[in-house]
Every structure is written in structure tokens, then in C-alpha cells.
Amino acid sequence: GSEIFNEFTKLCKGLVLILVGVHIVVQLIPSSLTYFALIPARTIPFGWNLITAGYIEQSIQGLVVSTLGLLFMGKLLEPIWGSKEFLKFIFVINFLTSVCVFITAIALYGVTRQDNYLYMPLSGFHGVLAGFLVGIKQMVPDQELPRLKIKAKWLPSLMLLFSIAISFFTPESATYLSTLIFGTYMGWIYLRYLQRKPESKHRGDPNEDFAFSTFFPEYLRPIIDIIASKFHRNLCGKSEAFIDTLGYSLGSAPLPGSDPIEASRRREKGARALEERLAAESLNAAGKKSEELQINGTNNV
Incomplete structure (x- = not known):
């Protein structure tokens, strides 16, 4: 057991200790x-809960899921992004997700006039986990999960689809669904437009294979592309206009960061990291089996 735990990064193990410690404090001091926690009616005086809520797991089930998700997905993403960028991603996605959840809760109260939207304590690390799934989609989109035969690029979409389906049967859906949706979306926004690439000194990933429409089935993508293009113009219109004034255009030259060679290099790096991790696990398993055989042989003698 200790050997398996040693395979995870120090940063991820440190974050797990924080999640566990905060969970214990919440249980001891409700x-x-x-x-x-994020309580929309009290967020204005307690604005710091937009940051702290993401690190509070109220249930043991949530703590287990967050711990395992952080360890295993962090094991893949942190070596590729680097510890500083990995930690920055967690902080930014957690904060932006909390802001969106807060605004949504206020809007839902305005529409329904139900007090539970204002006073329900919202918290959990699952928004960041949803963002991690988007990172895996970006890094190794065509990597198939062992046994499941599902490509990594569909993980965020399947997670949201499953969560939405469950929400029709569970009254607690308000405590997690909006966080998962906004965690996924903010994760994509960050990786698509904001993440700095040290190797190219540019931000984001404008590659078509990482467009917003790739979260949806093929037959819906033309419609999604029309909607997403309007958002893209609003978000990036000024920067693209500035690029055009310098003599570049979308048709004549690729925008910074959209080089397919760079995108391919990034994905190869992600795939290589995943393959190395799987190979290391296979070697460890083989080593344990050989040791067991040797021990059994010695005992038989």
C-alpha cells in the first residue's frame, strides 16, 4: 500500500492532506x-468562501472521490504542466467555479423565490476534478481507458451526462450539478484561452480538436460552432483585431499557439507520460508476482 502511495506526487499528497484535514475540522466543528462553505446569502460579508468552499468536503463519499481523483489525475497532469501551473489551475478553476455557482444560486432564487438556493451550504473539490477531466481530454484525447474502451476525450461529456441524468432522481443535485458544469466549462475556458505555454510563450490552445463543440456529438457540432463562434468573437475579438493590424489573419497565417506541430507535440508528451506511468505500474505488478513465486518456491522446498 505504501509503495502505491509513493507513486503520487508530493503536491497532490499535500493537497489530499488539506482536504482530509478540512473535512475533519468540519465534522468536529459543524x-x-x-x-x-459557499452560502450565497452570506457570501457578500464572507467573500473568502468563494475560495475556501472548494476545499471542503462535507461527506465521506465526496472526500474519497476527491482524494482518488486528485491523486490519479494529478499523477498524469502535474508532470506535464509543472507543479506551479498545476496549483494555479486548481486555484483559478476553484475560484471561477465558485463565482459562477454563486451567481447561478442568486439567479435561481430570483426566479423561484426558494430560500434553499440562498442558504444551502455549497462546497466540494468536484469542480476542480471536472476541470482535470478537461485537461486529460486536451492532453490525451485518443487514449482509451483500460477495460472501458472509452476515449479520454469523452470523459468530461460522459461525466456531465451521467450527473445530469442522476439529478432527476436525487434532490441533492443542486449541491453538485452546477459545480460540475461550471468546473468543466471554466476548465475549458482556462485551457483554451488563458493557460500560458512556456515552450511557445503564448496562451491557450486554439486547436480545432479542442473546440467547445468537441464536447458534443458530431451531429450537434455545426449548431454548437455557430453559438461558440459568437462567444469567441466577444472574448477574443479585440486580440484578433490587433493581430490583424499587424498583418496577420486567420486565413493566411495561424494564430499564436494554433500551430498543429505544437499541438501534436503537446499531445505526444501527454501520451508518453501516460504510457510511462502504465509501464511502470506493469513492471511493479510483474515484480510483485515474481517475488511471490520465489517465496512460494522457497516455502515448498
Whole structure:
């Protein structure tokens, strides 16, 4: 067991300790939720809960899922992004997701006038986990998961589809669904437009294989592309206009960061990291089997 735990990064193990420690504090002092969970009616005086809420798991089930997700997905993403960028991703996605959840709760209260939208304590690391799935989609989109035969590029979409389906049968869906949706979307926004690439000194990933429409089935993509293009113009119109004034255009030259060679290099790096991890696990398993055979042989003698 200790050998398996040693395979995870120090940063991820440190973050797990924080999640576990905060969970214990919340269980021992339930009133702390009032100050550190996201309660929309109290967020204005307690603005810091937009940051702290993402690190509070109220249930043991949520803690287990967040811990395992952080360890295993962090094991793949942190070596590729680097520890600093990995930590930055967690902080930014957690904060932006909390802001979106807060705004959504206020809007839902305005429409329904149900007080539970204002006073329900919202928290959890699952928004960041949803963002991690988007990172895996970006890095190794065509990598198939062992046994499941599902390509990594569909993980965020399947997770959201499954969560939405469950929400029709569980009254607690308000506590997690919006966080998962916004965690996925903010993860894509960050990786698509904001993440800095040290190797190219540019931001984002404008590659077509990482467009917003790739979260949807093929037959829906033309419609999604029309909607997404309007958002893209609003978000990136000024920067593209500035590029055009310098003599570049979308048709004549690729925008910074959209070089297919760079995208291919990034994905090869992600695939290589995943293959190395799987190979290391296979070697460890083979080594354990050989040791067991030797021990059994010695005992038989």
C-alpha cells in the first residue's frame, strides 16, 4: 500500500492532506461551514468562501472521490504542466467555479423565490476534478481507458451526462450539478484561452480538436460552432483585431499557439507520460508476482 502511495506526487499528497484535514475540522466543528462553505446569502460579508468552499468536503463519499481523483489525475497532469501551473489551475478553476455557482444560486432564487438556493451550504473539490477531466481530454484525447474502451476525450461529456441524468432522481443535485458544469466549462475556458505555454510563450490552445463543440456529438457540432463562434468573437475579438493590424489573419497565417506541430507535440508528451506511468505500474505488478513465486518456491522446498 505504501509503495502505491509513493507513486503520487508530493503536491497532490499535500493537497489530499488539506482536504482530509478540512473535512475533519468540519465534522468536529459543524458551525465552521457557516464561515467557509459557499452560502450565497452570506457570501457578500464572507467573500473568502468563494475560495475556501472548494476545499471542503462535507461527506465521506465526496472526500474519497476527491482524494482518488486528485491523486490519479494529478499523477498524469502535474508532470506535464509543472507543479506551479498545476496549483494555479486548481486555484483559478476553484475560484471561477465558485463565482459562477454563486451567481447561478442568486439567479435561481430570483426566479423561484426558494430560500434553499440562498442558504444551502455549497462546497466540494468536484469542480476542480471536472476541470482535470478537461485537461486529460486536451492532453490525451485518443487514449482509451483500460477495460472501458472509452476515449479520454469523452470523459468530461460522459461525466456531465451521467450527473445530469442522476439529478432527476436525487434532490441533492443542486449541491453538485452546477459545480460540475461550471468546473468543466471554466476548465475549458482556462485551457483554451488563458493557460500560458512556456515552450511557445503564448496562451491557450486554439486547436480545432479542442473546440467547445468537441464536447458534443458530431451531429450537434455545426449548431454548437455557430453559438461558440459568437462567444469567441466577444472574448477574443479585440486580440484578433490587433493581430490583424499587424498583418496577420486567420486565413493566411495561424494564430499564436494554433500551430498543429505544437499541438501534436503537446499531445505526444501527454501520451508518453501516460504510457510511462502504465509501464511502470506493469513492471511493479510483474515484480510483485515474481517475488511471490520465489517465496512460494522457497516455502515448498
